[in-house]
């Protein structure tokens with residue numbers, strides 16, 4: 001992640017935990033916060049709700065990234081912002097935000113920046129020092145490590161002065177029957193027995209990702225994503241949603257270019273809706289009849305994806321996630337979502353690419369098997385064939 005030598009690395013449970021921890025460490029003088037937290041309406045709840053409990057301001061994102069930066073600049077220029085909280089990549093649409101440019105903007109007005117890298121970290125190389133990011137939060141499970149471990153990396157001063165995240169063993173210098181002096185450093189916030197396995201597996205996952213060839217990695221992900229987007233574009237009634245009309249081509253203002261940082265563009269998330277069909281039905285249908293796992297709903301980002309006031313183009317519905325890399329065997333860790341049914345709580349069948357019914361799939365919880373049957377089209381254009389080795393073909 002390219003942290004500075006004195007950055008604190010605090011192990012947490014996940015990104016949500018990391019951002020809540022930081023919310024408890026915002027600078028306070030005489031019981032009053034020294035500034036507001038500024039955030040956009042496109043955030044995941046993890047990077048939205050912790051700030052609602054402290055002095056804050058929110059900005060509704062403009063239809064372009066360039067316009068959104070201007071809006072943030074206008075708000076920062078009013079003064080009194082201590083922290084800009086932004087996502088590195090939207091979990092709703094996959095669009096990447098220019099974190100280097102945003103960091104420069106925040107610093108210009110005396111604020112710090114925290115980047116929610118839950119979605120960015122598995123898809124882009126991040127360099128905290130080069131991008132001048134003050135705090136970065138991410139989760140192990142999004143990096144193909146097991147659930148249960150996350151990280152907050154960043155400048156130690158606020159963290160050393162902040163309220164200990166978990167009061168308990170390991171977080172103290174000295175404790176008496178009714179008083180305590182807290183330690184500093186990561187231990188201040190890591191009270192209790194550590195999640196050793198979570199930290200070790202998260203570390204290994206970051207090493208594996210750090211060793212990837214960036215060009216091959218991005219080419220692979222872009223190829224699968226383009227394949228999916230182009231296939232969806234051929235289906236009547238399908239709309240692929242994005243927040244910013246310029247996210248593919250955005251270039252930060254001169255002197256503040258994203259450069260070699262996490263950059264811009266879109267990670268492997270595709271958000272689409274099918275006119276006339278409920279997203280839940282589309283997702284259930286694709287899961288049941290074609291073995292394709294989608295997420296549907298509002299993606300823990302209600303203001304961005306269907307909250308009141310949400311622009312219609314943003315009311316994204318189903319979302320497909322494509323892997324950024326392959327395991328040495330040539331199968332991506334998430335190809336299972338393409339090659340096998342996403343078990344939806346009942347018994348469904350797989351079929352092969354040629355629409356021939358295949359052997360009933362094994363049941364998850366011992367449901368009795370039933371004979372295979374042909375998939376029924378939900379929509380005349382929506383026939384997605386299922387391929388092994390991580391490829392979903394949209395016909």
Ligand SMILES: Cc1ncc(COP(=O)(O)O)c(C=O)c1O
Pocket residue numbers: 014015016017044046047087089090091116118119139
């Ligand atoms: C952009 C973003 N931020 C934060 C989170 C929260 O991550 P976690 O549930 O691991 O805390 C997610 C999870 O989907 C996410 O996509």
